[in-house]
Amino acid sequence: xxxxxxxxxxxxxxxxxxxxxxxxxxxxxxxxxxxxxxxxxxxxxxxxxxxxxxxxxxxxxxxxxxxxxxxxxxxxxxxxxxxxxxxxxxxxxxxxxxxxxxxxxxxxxxxxxxxxxxxxxxxxxxxxxxxxxxxxxxxxxxxxxxxxxxxxxxxxxxxxxxxxxxxxxxxxxxxxxxxxxxxxxxxxxxxxxxxxxxxxxxxxxxxxxxxxxxxxxxxxxxxxxxxxxxxxxxxxxxxxxxxxxxxxxxxxxxxxxxxxxxxxxxxxxxxxxxxxxxxxxxxxxxxxxxxx
Amino acid sequence: xxxxxxxxxxxxxxxxxxxxxxxxxxxxxxxxxxxxxxxxxxxxxxxxxxxxxxxxxxxxxxxxxxxxxxxxxxxxxxxxxxxxxxxxxxxxxxxxxxxxxxxxxxxxxxxxxxxxxxxxxxxxxxxxxxxxxxxxxxxxxxxxxxxxxxxxxxxxxxxxxxxxxxxxxxxxxxxx
Numbered sequence: 001x002x003x004x005x006x007x008x009x010x011x012x013x014x015x016x017x018x019x020x021x022x023x024x025x026x027x028x029x030x031x032x033x034x035x036x037x038x039x040x041x042x043x044x045x046x047x048x049x050x051x052x053x054x055x056x057x058x059x060x061x062x063x064x065x066x067x068x069x070x071x072x073x074x075x076x077x078x079x080x081x082x083x084x085x086x087x088x089x090x091x092x093x094x095x096x097x098x099x100x101x102x103x104x105x106x107x108x109x110x111x112x113x114x115x116x117x118x119x120x121x122x123x124x125x126x127x128x129x130x131x132x133x134x135x136x137x138x139x140x141x142x143x144x145x146x147x148x149x150x151x152x153x154x155x156x157x158x159x160x161x162x163x164x165x166x167x168x169x170x171x172x173x174x175x176x177x178x179x180x181x182x183x184x185x186x187x188x189x190x191x192x193x194x195x196x197x198x199x200x201x202x203x204x205x206x207x208x209x210x211x212x213x214x215x216x217x218x219x220x221x222x223x224x225x226x227x228x229x230x231x232x233x234x235x236x237x238x239x240x241x242x243x244x245x246x247x248x249x250x251x252x253x254x255x256x257x258x259x260x261x262x263x264x265x266x267x268x269x270x271x272x273x274x275x276x277x278x279x280x281x282x283x284x285x286x287x288x289x290x291x292x
Numbered sequence: 293x294x295x296x297x298x299x300x301x302x303x304x305x306x307x308x309x310x311x312x313x314x315x316x317x318x319x320x321x322x323x324x325x326x327x328x329x330x331x332x333x334x335x336x337x338x339x340x341x342x343x344x345x346x347x348x349x350x351x352x353x354x355x356x357x358x359x360x361x362x363x364x365x366x367x368x369x370x371x372x373x374x375x376x377x378x379x380x381x382x383x384x385x386x387x388x389x390x391x392x393x394x395x396x397x398x399x400x401x402x403x404x405x406x407x408x409x410x411x412x413x414x415x416x417x418x419x420x421x422x423x424x425x426x427x428x429x430x431x432x433x434x435x436x437x438x439x440x441x442x443x444x445x446x447x448x449x450x451x452x453x454x455x456x457x458x459x460x461x462x463x464x465x466x467x468x
Contacts, residue, residue, distance in 0.1 A: 044444025080443035129446040130435050171358060171381040171454075172447055213385045247384050249408065 033245050034220045035256025035285035037177045037206040040134030040166040042124040043077030048292040050074055059281035061270030063097020067148065067280065070112060073120075081125075087118035089144065093151035100150060101267050101277040108151055116156075118142040122164075128175075134166035147189070149278060156187035173210040175218075179203070184230070198234075199227040208245065216245040220256060226278055237263040237279035251290045258283040319406045320416065323390070327367065327375055330392035330401045336367040336375055339467075347466050354429065355461035357454040364462060373400060374463065380455040382409045383447050391424075391459045397468065399424045402456060412445030415452055424453075429460040 033039055043049065053071040070090035077083045090112040098104035120140040128134025140160040147154050160183040167176045181202040188195050206220030220243055225236035243256035259282055263275025270276045321329065327336050343351070343362040351359055360379070367375040372395030379386040385408040392400040402424050404416045414420060423439050433453045435441045441449050 047444070077444075127446055129450055130441065171451065172383070173381060210381075249384075 031245075031247055031252045031289065032254050032287055033175055033208040033216055033243075034177065034206045034218060035243050035254050035287060036222050036258070037204045037220050038122075038136075038138065038162060038164050038179050039175070039177055040124060040126070040128050040136040040164045042081055042122055042136065043075060043083045045077050045080050047077040047083075048075065049289050050292070051287060051289040054286045056284040057280040057282070058284070060099040060101070060276045061267065061274065061281060062276075063099035064094060065099035065280065066092075066094045067151070068092040068112070069115075069148075071118075075120075081123060083122050085118075085120040085122075087120070087142075089115040089117065091115035091146040091148075091151070093146075095151065101270075103150060106150060110151060113146065115146045116142065116144040128166045128168050129172065134164075134168075136164040138162035138164055147187075153190040154187050155190070156185055158183050158185040175208045176206070177208075178205045197229060199230045201225050201227065201233075206243070208243070214247050216247075218243045218245070220258070222258065224279065233264075235263070235265070235275050235278040237275045239279075239283060241283075251288065253286065253288045255287075256283075256285045258285075318408070321390075321403055321405045323377055323405065326377075326390040326403045326405055329403055330375060330390065331369050331371070331373065334373075335370045339366050339368045340364060341366055341466055343462070343466055350465050351458060351461045354464065355454070355458040357458040357461075359458065359462075364466065366467060371395065374467065376459050376462070377405070378455055378459055380451040382407070382451065383412075384409060387415075387448060387452065389452060389455065391456055393459075393463060397428055397460070397463050399427045399456065399460070401425060402452075404452075407448075409448060412442065412448035414442045414445055415448050420449075424456055427456070427460065429457075429464045431457075431460070433457040433460075 051073040053073065055069040057067040057069070059065055068091065072088045073085050075083055075085040092110055092112045094109045096107045100106045118140055120138065122136055122138045124136045126133060126135040138161065142158040142160065144156040144158070145154060160181060163180045165178045168174065179202070181204065183200040184197070185200065186197045202222055202224045204220065204222040206218055208216045208218030210216050221238065221240040223236065223238045225233045228234050237260050239258035240261050241256060241258040243254060245254040246252060260274050260279060262273055263279060265275065266273050267276040271281065274281060341364045343359065343364065348359045348362060365377040369375060374393040376391045376393070377388065378391065379388045387407055387409070388405040390403045390405055394400045402421050407413055407416065420440070420442060427433060432438050433456055435446070435450050435453060439449070439453045
């Protein structure tokens with residue numbers, strides 16, 4: 001079993017280095033101004049990009065909690081309006097000191113392990129550059145094998161859908177965006193055999209401003225809520241934080257820091273007014289992309 | 293507690309990425325080369341002007357485009373025409389271009405001097421630039437009306453069209 005994560009790590013590294021070292025003609029149409037919010041652009045026909053996403057979810061307000069989500073994404077534009085992506089996912093957890101409210105004895109420290117695959121499809125209906133606003137539709141079927149919060153083994157299938165809106169101002173130097181995301185999920189946990197299904201709903205919004213050539217600074221927020229058994233919300237949390245984006249000719253990066261500012265219901269005995277059972281206090285996301 | 297050892301991977305990509313960019317964006321023409329491309333054999337004399345606030349407002353009203361610089365890089369041509377160097381916002385950098393005007397204020401030719409974007413370099417194609425020839429200040433210069441868009445390069449197309457519209461309005465307001 002030990003060699004599996006080792007191989008995955010090296011495959012990931014080789015893929016990333018190959019991506020970085022290829023000196024191929026670039027294209028920037030789908031560069032991400034934000035870490036969590038999606039823009040309405042799609043890749044032009046024939047464009048290909050390789051992304052590395054790294055997300056750290058940290059702190060439950062007690063003990064030690066770190067959840068690392070790693071994704072390697074290959075994205076291709078099949079027409080000027082339609083693109084598709086394939087994701088390889090990895091996940092890692094360090095949990096101890098009673099960090100989990102519903103499982104205080106959980107104590108694990110795992111390195112990166114294979115967490116499944118996603119496919120994503122995005123279709124652009126209105127161009128942000130020539131129509132009144134940009135509008136795209138997005139669909140992402142997914143398979144995951146490690147629970148996001150606890151790190152438990154499971155088999156989970158999800159179907160994420162998004163409506164993506166974007167409006168630009170001041171010669172496209174200022175961008176506003178909004179996403180509505182719905183994702184039904186079906187999971188079966190391996191140890192207990194327990195089945196779980198829920199609907200995740202997210203409102204994401206952001207602003208980004210080009211303050212110098214190649215550099216953008218912004219703010220983004222997300223409200224995420226889970227509806228167990230597709231019924232009333234069990235947990236919800238609102239995150240807000242800054243981001244920075246840099247775009248060179250052949251690559252770009254985006255870094256976002258999100259801080260949970262409010263949650264419902266507040267987790268007892270933890271930081272006031274925050275939901276820290278299903279969500280974390282801080283999230284950091286770094287995306288780096290190379291353009292082929 | 294064991295610290296995850298793989299986390300250096302994404303960090304290692306940053307120096308690679310910084311080293312990776314080659315000189316892809318380019319200066320295609322110098323100002324002198326653009327002058328000769330648009331007005332071959334003609335003599336040009338620098339005649340820079342600085343717009344007043346009133347002129348700026350009027351140009352923005354007529355063109356519906358922002359005036360980014362009040363100082364206009366202008367040359368007068370012996371045959372009565374004009375040569376203007378201007379810049380517009382690209383997705384990441386400024387796009388520098390030149391407009392040659394006939395003595396009657398219609399566009400003779402446009403040339404792209406520098407284009408440092410990673411995509412949309414098709415705006416340099418002669419066929420696309422030829423759409424501007426003969427346009428005057430009353431032309432719409434709107435994408436999908438009298439100017440064709442290039443898919444995947446919409447931002448560059450729109451900003452250059454807006455820029456030429458602004459140059460034509462500047463001619464009418466400030467140096468006709």
